[in-house]
Amino acid sequence: MNKLVNSIREAISLSGLKDGMTVSFHHHLRNGDYVLNMVMDEIANMGIKDLTVNASSLFDTHMPLVGHIKNGVVTTVMTDYIAAGLGREFSRGIMKNPIQFRTHGGRPADIALGKTPIDVAFIAAPASDSMGNCSGKYGKSACGSLGYAYADAMHAKKVVVITDNLVSYPLEDWSISEDYVDFVVTVDAVGDPKGIVSGTTKITRDPVGLVMAQNAAKVIEASGLLKDGFSFQTGAGGASLAAAKFLKDIMLRKGIQGSFGLGGITGYMVDMLRSGCFQKLMDVQCFDLGAVESIRTDSRHQEISAMHYASPAAKSAVVDSLDVVILGATEIDTDFNVNVHTDSNGYIMGGSGGHSDTAAGSKLSMIIAPMFRARLPIVTDRVNCISTPGKDIDVLVTQGGIAVNPKNIELKNNLIAAGLNVVDIHDLKEKTERITGKPHRLPKGDKIVAEVIGHDLSIQDYIYNVKGE
Amino acid sequence: MRRSMLFLPGNNPNMLINASCLGADAVIFDLEDAVSPAEKDAARILVRNTMRYMDLCGCEVIVRINSVDTTYWKKDLDTILPEKPDLILLPKTGAADDALIADEYMSQLEEKLGLEKNSVGLMPLIETALGVENSYAIASSCDRVKALFLGAEDLTADLQCKRTKEGREIEYARTRLVVASRAAGVDVYDTPFTDVNDDEGIYADASLAKSLGFTGKASISPRHIDAINSVFSPTEAEVEYAYEVMDAIRLAKEMGKGAIALRGKMIDAPIVARAERTIAMAQALGMDRREDK
Amino acid sequence: MEILKSASAGTIESSDAYVEIEPKEGALDIQIESVVKEQFGEEIKAAVKDVLDENGVKNASVRVVDRGALECVIRARVETAILRGKGEE
Numbered sequence: 140m141n142k143l144v145n146s147i148r149e150a151i152s153l154s155g156l157k158d159g160m161t162v163s164f165h166h167h168l169r170n171g172d173y174v175l176n177m178v179m180d181e182i183a184n185m186g187i188k189d190l191t192v193n194a195s196s197l198f199d200t201h202m203p204l205v206g207h208i209k210n211g212v213v214t215t216v217m218t219d220y221i222a223a224g225l226g227r228e229f230s231r232g233i234m235k236n237p238i239q240f241r242t243h244g245g246r247p248a249d250i251a252l253g254k255t256p257i258d259v260a261f262i263a264a265p266a267s268d269s270m271g272n273c274s275g276k277y278g279k280s281a282c283g284s285l286g287y288a289y290a291d292a293m294h295a296k297k298v299v300v301i302t303d304n305l306v307s308y309p310l311e312d313w314s315i316s317e318d319y320v321d322f323v324v325t326v327d328a329v330g331d332p333k334g335i336v337s338g339t340t341k342i343t344r345d346p347v348g349l350v351m352a353q354n355a356a357k358v359i360e361a362s363g364l365l366k367d368g369f370s371f372q373t374g375a376g377g378a379s380l381a382a383a384k385f386l387k388d389i390m391l392r393k394g395i396q397g398s399f400g401l402g403g404i405t406g407y408m409v410d411m412l413r414s415g416c417f418q419k420l421m422d423v424q425c426f427d428l429g430a431v432e433s434i435r436t437d438s439r440h441q442e443i444s445a446m447h448y449a450s451p452a453a454k455s456a457v458v459d460s461l462d463v464v465i466l467g468a469t470e471i472d473t474d475f476n477v478n479v480h481t482d483s484n485g486y487i488m489g490g491s492g493g494h495s496d497t498a499a500g501s502k503l504s505m506i507i508a509p510m511f512r513a514r515l516p517i518v519t520d521r522v523n524c525i526s527t528p529g530k531d532i533d534v535l536v537t538q539g540g541i542a543v544n545p546k547n548i549e550l551k552n553n554l555i556a557a558g559l560n561v562v563d564i565h566d567l568k569e570k571t572e573r574i575t576g577k578p579h580r581l582p583k584g585d586k587i588v589a590e591v592i593g594h595d596l597s598i599q600d601y602i603y604n605v606k607g608e
Numbered sequence: 609m610r611r612s613m614l615f616l617p618g619n620n621p622n623m624l625i626n627a628s629c630l631g632a633d634a635v636i637f638d639l640e641d642a643v644s645p646a647e648k649d650a651a652r653i654l655v656r657n658t659m660r661y662m663d664l665c666g667c668e669v670i671v672r673i674n675s676v677d678t679t680y681w682k683k684d685l686d687t688i689l690p691e692k693p694d695l696i697l698l699p700k701t702g703a704a705d706d707a708l709i710a711d712e713y714m715s716q717l718e719e720k721l722g723l724e725k726n727s728v729g730l731m732p733l734i735e736t737a738l739g740v741e742n743s744y745a746i747a748s749s750c751d752r753v754k755a756l757f758l759g760a761e762d763l764t765a766d767l768q769c770k771r772t773k774e775g776r777e778i779e780y781a782r783t784r785l786v787v788a789s790r791a792a793g794v795d796v797y798d799t800p801f802t803d804v805n806d807d808e809g810i811y812a813d814a815s816l817a818k819s820l821g822f823t824g825k826a827s828i829s830p831r832h833i834d835a836i837n838s839v840f841s842p843t844e845a846e847v848e849y850a851y852e853v854m855d856a857i858r859l860a861k862e863m864g865k866g867a868i869a870l871r872g873k874m875i876d877a878p879i880v881a882r883a884e885r886t887i888a889m890a891q892a893l894g895m896d897r898r899e900d901k
Numbered sequence: 902m903e904i905l906k907s908a909s910a911g912t913i914e915s916s917d918a919y920v921e922i923e924p925k926e927g928a929l930d931i932q933i934e935s936v937v938k939e940q941f942g943e944e945i946k947a948a949v950k951d952v953l954d955e956n957g958v959k960n961a962s963v964r965v966v967d968r969g970a971l972e973c974v975i976r977a978r979v980e981t982a983i984l985r986g987k988g989e990e
Contacts (some may be wrong), residue, residue: 219832344804347626353834388807484939510629513915513969514937538629558894574664575626575971578940621974622916649984654977661973776955 142323143269147301150322151259154297156182160258161238163295165288166196167263167424170222171334174263174301176203177326182409183212191215193257193288195246195445196490199224200334208233211227217255219243219490226487229588232604238487238589240480243423244449244456244496245596247290252452254596261296262288262315263329267302268426271320272313276403276435278304280330283404288445295589303329314442337427342376342407342430343382347509348540352381354559355465355507358536361390361557362503362550364462371395371417372497373465375405375426378507382465383407384429390416401448402464404430404440408600412439423448423458423493430433449496451594458493458500466494468506468535470522473564474551475529475544477506478522480591483515484603485581487589491526495594498531503550510571517577518542518568523583525600535564542567582597582606609892610634611840612833613797613826618651618671619641624658631833634668636826639684640675644864648680649768652687659691668694670731675725676709684712686871689717697757701732702739703747711750726752731797735759736766736797741845747792755795758785761802770881772801773809774875775816795823802827830854847890850883904961911970911978915959918970920982925962927943929953948972952979961986 144150164175175194180203182190185546197204199222217239221229229238231497249255259446264273265280275285280303292298292315299322300315301467301517309317343349347578355378359365371386373379390397391414397418401406406429412420420440425431433440436492449458469479469489482488498504508517517537533550535542540562543551554561563571583598593599614632616623618639626772637658639644643651659669671685671693677700685696698710710730718725734743740763747756762776771777772876782798789796801810810832814853815826818839825836842850853875859867868875916936931953931975935944963982967975 146732346623346630349830350626353631353831483937514941514971515969537624576941576944578937579943581939621970622914625971625974650977650981653972653981653984657973657977661976662970748930 142271142320144322145322145477147178147324148185149325150299151178151185153322154259154299156187156259158187161191161193161256163193163257163260163291164195164218165262165285166194166198167285167287168280168283168330169196169282170198171280171330171332172198172200172263173326173330174261174330175201177262179207179212183207183210185195188212189214191217193217193246193255195243196220197225198222198491201225202228203213205233213376215239217241217246217506219246220492221487222481223305223486223488225491230481230486230602231607232586232588234588237587237601240490240589240591242449242491242495242594243287243445243592244451244495245460245592247444247446248450248452248596250290250294251446251450256592257291257295258326259297259299259541260288260291262292262298262300264302264315265329266302266304266306266310267300267323268306268308268310268317269323269426270308270317271274271298271300271323272310272315272317273300273302273316273320274310274312276312276431277306277469280304280328280332280335280433281435283431284337284442286423286443286448287445290313290446293467297321299481301326301329303327304456326605336425336431342381345377347538348378349381349509351378351509351536353385354538354541355382355505355536356389357552357557357559358505358534358541358554359386359427359503361553361559362463363553364503365389365395367396367397368463368491370399370401371397372400372402372461372463372501373408374467374571376467377405378380378465379465380405382507383411387411387414387416396510401461404434407438409433412437421448449464449493449500451496451596456496456500458497461497461501463503463505464497464501464581465505466498468508468517469508470519471508471517471532472519472522472529473568475532475535475564476522477527477529477532478524479526479601480524480589485523485583485603487526487602493592495527495531498527499594503533504531506535508535508537510539510567512574514575515570516571516575518564518571524602528599531594535567536566539570540567552568609889610731610795611824612836613670613824614830614833615642615672615800615826615828618655619643619647621654624654625662627658628663628665631758631828631837632667632827632830633837634670634694634825635664636670636672636697637724638672639680639832640672648674652684656687658690659688659693669832670695670697672697672733673701676706681710685713685717689723689728690721692723695729695731695754697731697733697814700735700739700762701746702736703742704745707732707746707749707753711752714752726847729754731755733755733757733759734781734785735762735764740784740838743785743788744791747788749812753792753794755797756785756789757826758799760783760799773803773806775813782817782820782822790821796821798822798825800826800828801827801832805829807831807835810835842886842890842895844895845897846886850886850890853879853883854887904958904983904986905988906945906986908982909918910981913966913968916970916974917968918975918978919966920978920987921964922982922986924986925960925963927960929959930962932964933967934965934986937967944972945975948975949979952976953983956980958983
């Protein structure tokens with residue numbers, strides 16, 4: 140049996156892709172990805188139209204997608220995250236059908252449940268053998284985990300592995316196995332290593348970020364959850380990384396042995412593993428070279444699929460065993476609803492990713508954000524878009540005070556007893572507006588450009604177009 | 609209470625507007641070394657506006673003006689004094705005369721502005737060999753001087769030695785400044801620890817400063833503020849002992865006794881004074897007296 | 902006293918504002934570019950006008966590039982530009 144085909148065009152042709160079908164992509168190569176553009180360009184050249192693109196995330200490198208949308212090649216987009224440059228285009232209302240935003244857990248759930256069937260999955264693989272046993276851990280385009288690609292491989296009708304590193308059969312230590320794969324294509328490069336993972340991620344030197352991070356670590360220390368068996372997830376933002384650093388200091392000082400670190404993994408989480416803060420890392424995505432090197436060499440650093448990470452349709456997911464998650468926000472309202480989809484002018488510039496999944500699953504979900512960014516207060520009466528509902532958020536940490544969701548009285552009492560600066564979120568909003576002034580609210584557009592589907596798989600909000608310019 | 613003081617560059621809006629949120633008991637808005645000559649005017653106005661329009665939430669404000677041998681310092685004071693900073697930090701103070709020059713001009717301004725005399729304090733920054741040798745004269749030069757401040761970076765350059773983390777080279781200056789300040793009855797603040805990434809080093813350096821008698825310590829990074837605050841806060845045992853001292857004194861008064869011993873040691877006036885300071889600080893920090901007594 | 906020469910103040914870093922001022926015959930012309938124009942455009946213009954009035958500036962062209970500065974920062978940058986334009990600094 141020969142799965143090797145000569146070109147992407149041949150693979151598309153053999154896959155039987157036709158007008159109106161769905162193609163899918165993963166985003167482990169992030170802003171360095173070449174594969175989505177190569178495949179979509181070829182599809183456009185072949186004259187196939189009216190496609191649905193289901194991509195776990197879209198980055199600004201995927202800007203050519205705008206052309207395919209305008210030409211009718213792509214008519215529906217499903218994703219978990221859209222970067223700011225591309226998001227701006229979508230917010231102008233270039234699509235007839237609204238974008239469907241899901242969470243990192245919701246996407247594989249809907250794929251597995253058959254709600255969003257995939258006809259052809261194109262899987263960028265930094266290493267593959269001729270039968271399609273493939274991995275993200277090896278090769279010049281190494282990205283580490285391939286966690287988001289599993290659902291696509293397991294449920295798509297046809298699976299095409301695209302690699303720039305064909306190794307002899309069988310690839311050792313594969314992530315996705317050949318039994319799911321129909322075709323294997325080799326190309327010169329699946330991505331630009333510079334855009335795939337960052338070098339070393341450094342903690343912030345911004346004083347406000349440091350203060351927030353110190354407060355975040357103190358909140359975790361005072362929460363009652365920081366004890367042996369502790370589990371933790373944090374983002375790759377400067378303040379979140381600094382919080383992890385301060386948390387590590389506390390854990391080492393107190394001799395606390397955690398159980399696992401989860402999520403998108405950075406070198407900082409690897410440091411925590413190596414210094415004994417955790418027994419395991421559960422890794423759905425690697426953010427930097429330190430994480431990639433670790434997942435390749437350290438058996439305690441385990442790759443997990445997006446289903447295993449966060450799927451609400453799974454029998455259980457790791458997020459359900461998570462103690463603490465640190466998350467960001469572009470806005471949070473006085474009911475603790477969080478927006479991570481749109482910027483202050485209403486343009487799409489992100490997405491839930493694992494935000495809503497981890498917030499729903501964890502015992503303590505913490506938002507860390509400055510009181511204001513560029514004069515715009517973080518706390519509003521009502522967020523432009525509910526990405527994660529307030530019922531799943533426990534606490535907001537800013538440089539000017541810590542606001543606890545009234546639903547979590549125990550946490551509030553613990554933080555007050557620890558002498559932390561606990562404030563009411565309404566007071567925090569007023570305090571911030573005294574500094575910044577009260578911003579005028581922008582009118583919403585008249586056209587829905589995106590639906591936001593929550594961790595519970597139901598539509599929880601809509602995003603409207605932005606007028607003007 | 610002024611355990612920690614945080615330097616913030618005077619022409620950096622992002623730093624200034626967050627001054628009150630960085631955890632320091634006092635912030636030092638810097639118009640001197642952190643501001644280039646071409647931006648002195650801009651920084652002075654920016655710092656003035658920050659003081660005028662921002663709620664600094666009870667955080668003390670100190671402004672480091674330029675030294676009296678420059679052309680900037682009077683304009684600095686003209687612009688800043690109407691906003692009533694708590695202290696003016698006067699760099700390169702080498703002799704009592706330097707402090708007196710600033711004092712005289714500040715008095716004129718206070719009168720012009722209708723402010724009470726000495727309402728804005730002066731904190732000479734001792735950062736030259738001459739300043740160290742003249743430290744008592746400077747500390748006692750006028751009523752406006754509320755504290756001395758040791759600046760080790762410029763001092764070690766002047767001493768022609770290398771500034772080290774351990775700080776052996778500034779041992780003499782530290783002890784000399786503490787003695788001079790205490791002799792003059794003013795506070796004394798220690799130089800910043802400059803390795804912002806050394807989280808253990810700051811504890812050791814702040815603890816050393818406290819053990820020598822410093823009132824508090826300055827910092828160039830908010831990352832060090834927690835360590836400085838905790839080192840310069842009284843411990844629970846110290847607070848408890850202070851309350852015991854005050855209880856014993858009250859008891860002695862009630863019983864008409866002149867002298868009294870506690871834990872086998874005579875309580876004299878300095879011990880009482882220290883106990884009073886400790887209790888005042890504990891109350892300011894919201895540290896309650898232990899209930900188990 | 903009026904603006905005698907063109908001058909500038911501030912930076913285009915986040916939370917700061919960059920202000921340019923130059924003499925203009927018989928008119929006061931204010932141009933605002935801002936990352937928060939939708940939310941704070943009117944307030945910014947009013948603050949700039951206020952500082953110009955306080956300093957007696959009636960004939961000038963002023964351009965403000967605001968990077969999300971608080972009002973006290975914008976006021977400081979405008980005032981600095983005026984003083985520089987008057988040749989007082």
